[in-house]
Amino acid sequence: MSLADISGPACPACVAGPLAAERGRPAAAADEIQLAVPGVHCAACISTIERGLMRRDGVADARVNLTLRRVRVRHHGRETPESLTEALKGLGYEAMPLDMIALSATEADRASRDLLMRLGVAFFAMMNVMLLSVAVWSGAEDATRDVFHWVSAAIALPTVAFAGQPFFRSAWASLRAGRLGMDVPISLALILACGMSLSETAMSGEHAYFDAAVMLTFFLLGGRYLDHRTRAVARSAAQELAALEVRRALRLAGAGTETVAVADLRPGDRVRVLPGARMPVDGTVEDGASELDRSLLTGESLPARIAAGGAVSAGEVNLTGALTVRVTAAGRDSSLARMADLVAVAESARSRYASLADRAARAYAPLVHTLAAAALVGWFWVTGELRTALNIASAVLIITCPCALGLAVPAVVTAASGRLFRRGLLIKDGTALERLAEVDTVVFDKTGTLTLGTPRPVNLDELPEGALPVAAALAAGSAHPLARAVATAAEERGVVPALLTGVKEVAGHGVDGLFDGVPVRLGRADWVGASAGARTSTWLRIGTSAPVEIAFADRPRPGAADLVQRLTETRRSVMLLSGDVAPAVRDFADSLGLADWRAGLRPEEKAAIVEALVAEGRRVLMVGDGLNDTAALAAATVSISPASALDAARVASDIVLLGEGLAPVGEALGLARVARRRILENFWISGAYNVVAIPLALMGVVTPLIAAAAMSLSSITVTLNALRLRP
Amino acid sequence: MNVLIVLIPVSLGLGLLGLAGFLWTLKARQFDDPEGDASRILQDDWDDRPAP
The missing domain is CATH 3.40.1110.10 (Calcium-transporting ATPase, cytoplasmic domain N)
Known part of the structure; x- marks a missing residue:
């Protein structure tokens, strides 16, 4: 299948260096171990792994989860994460214990199952209430109608109370924070529909909206579930990328060396860094001479020479000779950790971005509440009957309930991120696609990003x-x-x-x-x-x-020239910001036909340039891989980093490029525009249904049948429109 | 219309049966790995006792 495209040379397993065999706590049960296996991608992989593991005496059961790229092993108490990692390596798959992220993973699983259960309950209730409603719509009268309404109430009320909990909870949270999210009108409509229908039923009234209430719950839960599923898959993939970098160091102790986790190093320790290994800590060289590849930190493509007394930073790669390094800063104080803090700050700034759904809700919630209140006052004024006025006001709220709005964004985002994932792009953030669609300026790093x-x-x-x-x-x-x-x-x-x-x-x-x-x-x-x-x-x-x-x-990188050309053709400005020396950058920029380049930039200068562009009102896409790009990645409107990038850079970016080629970036820009257009279309579609339905509701001629028809039709149209997504 | 007294509980019961079935599939983790299930059907190794 096409997932095989992305598990080529740059699949996470191949990017990984030597892997951890760290002793892990058993994840869920005492006899259960979960391992991440990023390399698994097809039916044959499943057979190989499951049969290979089952052949071991200690293993009771092994089950691969292809969606999350994990294997869950139940054993008779004799297996350890190390022994299984070793066994999987023998089968040709890199694996790592999941204990550090297993907790959050099982929580995500539980939330997903919880949503699915509520969805199932809502579906059951919707079908049954709908059957009863059809009888009422086709003319059941008097006692029969009342019985049907009571049965519907008996099904609908517990269902809404149970299945609607996610909305009630989030509405309560946003009310307490003083905001009007999408969930406030949803919850209000649900509660009003149930309350009003119940009192109508008690008074043998003609109209009850139980069917609308459960249908609303079902469609909205569907949107919520899609959203959750997409995020869970992206999150688990991102966590695996991070877990692949569990790094260890060789600490000099007494006569020999011992392998320890980087987190256990303390300032003053002495570590040995072999050729080809990455510096685990900041420190000074005590012994040995070598050359360092600093490209991830500075963008320089030329290796730098280092001898005793020189300073090294975490993240640099030792090239030729073994070095003995005295640790000056490790863990939270090292330059890598400081960069992670910087990323956290930038991410809090990023969350100020108002998504399309938020903006729609902000315009929408006050409008429907005003309309409903106007209907209540108006009809009470005209007729003097509180019951009629209340009925009509609730009908307005029900008919305008953002059923299609709740589906509009998740349906499109699910379709688009699934498509991009198959092309080798991992969308880490829900609003990244929307931001990507608005991009008018693309800023590239050179070494490791436009080049290999x-x-x-x-x-x-x-x-x-x-x-x-x-x-x-x-x-x-x-x-x-x-x-x-x-x-x-x-x-x-x-x-x-x-x-x-x-x-x-x-x-x-x-x-x-x-x-x-x-x-x-x-x-x-x-x-x-x-x-x-x-x-x-x-x-x-x-x-x-x-x-x-x-x-x-x-x-x-393959596809770099095409990408630059495509960006220029679509009239986006393209810029190259590099930490490398000017001649190298100029030659490279010329070869790609890039006119706008700057060389010799320090990390803060890169970030400052990007910030200045954003302050000018430009929407900037930053593509970079190094520590020196991290601040710029976080400052940009939206950011992409290759899977070979340093951990900090990947954390800071919204999208991770899993393959080697750059071509998917161009496709993503195109697809993001289409996705944004579909989202806006979806808003218009659900708006159009409302334009027709609101006057009817205000005039008081809406029946439960019209409400049910409008709601399901708009939801289905919106979903179909989302599936129409083509790059 | 007295038949409704039988028919409504029967239809509800059938629906509940379906719901119970769904909840069972959920508990048996049949929705945890949609991609894997799609691939497993293509496996060509013979298996007397297929994994649940």
Whole structure:
């Protein structure tokens, strides 16, 4: 199925580094363990995992949940999260214990089941009351009608009292906060419809609105459930991305090292950071020399050199040599945690955004309440009968009840986020689509966002004869990204590496060895004996001949050029903000046809530029991946980050791009516009029904039949309109 | 119209039966994993005792 698209190279499992085997508390019951398995995506995966786990003696039952990408294992008390993680790794799936998020996950499950149960009860009641109502509409009279009304009341009143609780609770909460949300008119209409119908039934009246009350409850609960479901799936996926980054560190203790969780490190501890690992903490280097990839923090694409005494920050990647680092700040004080605080502040600012539904409710609630009050006063004035006036006022409230309005947004958002999820975009925030639709300015980060952050050699063809096999052989001896790029490129060209002896890596400098007795070196310019240029490059020297330069350029993400072109064509302004040096940024911007770029920016400058744009009234989409983008991501109207981004950046952004290519971003912009149009259309549709029904209600000619017809027709039209969504 | 005295409870009873069935499916966690259920039907391994 098409979900397979997104579980390609950039699926969360592959982004993950070494995984946690942390001892977890059993999640739900004593003999039950839940594990997140982000890599599972098809029927065959389900069979492999379930059968593989069931074969273990200690396992009583294993069940995969594909929607949430989890496996729930019941066992005979002998299994531990570690043993199961190990077993799953043997089956080819990365897994991690869910104990830290299991609590919130089970709560979400419970809420979802609770809503579904209320929905079922409301459906049962609606069908039965409707059957009885059909009899009344088709002319049941006198005692029969009264009996039918009483039976309806006996079904409807408990149903509304039970199934309507989510609305009553949220209405009460918003009233106490002094706001008029959508739930206040809903609750009022429900209560009035029931109360009025009950008193009419007691007086053998003609009209009872029990059917309308239960139908309203059912449709609105349907909208609520859709909304909840979409959010639960997005939340669980986002939590897994975060859980994949459970990070550990090697702490030096006594003679050896021990593996500890990053959270347990204290200032003053000494940790060992191996080549290829990410810095777990802020600290100073005590021993060793290496190079650091700071691109996630600063946007610089060139690795920076580090030796004893230098300062490192959490999030940097150690490239060539092992380092011993003395911790200066860990946990809540580290730069990563400070960034998370910054994100929390930004998110509280973000919640000030009024969604379309809120704006509709704000215009709508006072209007219907005024109309109903006017009907009450007007009819009492004219007829002098309180009963008639009350009946008509309640009819106005019932007929205007925002049944379709309650479905208008969730139906569209569910359809759109499902479609985008299949294309590899995870919508984390309910209003992100609406905000995305309004975007007129797109701001990109360079390294890791528009580019893949992996360099490629560009001048291999210009190398002298015989140089490439030597370079390839030397490069194979290092984990440095530039060396890896040379090795990969040589392999792609079918170059057979030369036979070298005594190859060794000199941390922070390069690799050297002997080729037919001649010393050869591949590494930094000053080490090889050349003078460094402006470009990202490594140098190769064979014997005593002059060093040759191998230059590198970062590769754009697939679809980057198309995306920029598409954005320009749709007359959105596109801007490139990078922390990298000017020449690199200029070359890259030229290659994509981007005129508006700034280089050498610090994180606060990026955020300031984005804030200035927003203050100008522009709707800014920020796409970025690094720590240096986090503040800008939070300041923008709406933000996207790739799954390879740093945790903090992903938390700050509204949408996560799961795949490697950038093409889905363009599609998302298009789809968001369509979705917004559908939402507005839905508002107009439900408004149109009201325009027809309100005058009838005010004139006092609305019957329960008209109310029921208007309500179900408008709800169904709105849902169908939402399903019409096409990018 | 006296037949209504029988018919209304019967129709309500049938409805309640359906509701009870739905609540049972809910309790048996049949709505927890719609995507997985859609895929499971495509599994081609033979199983004498299918998992509930």
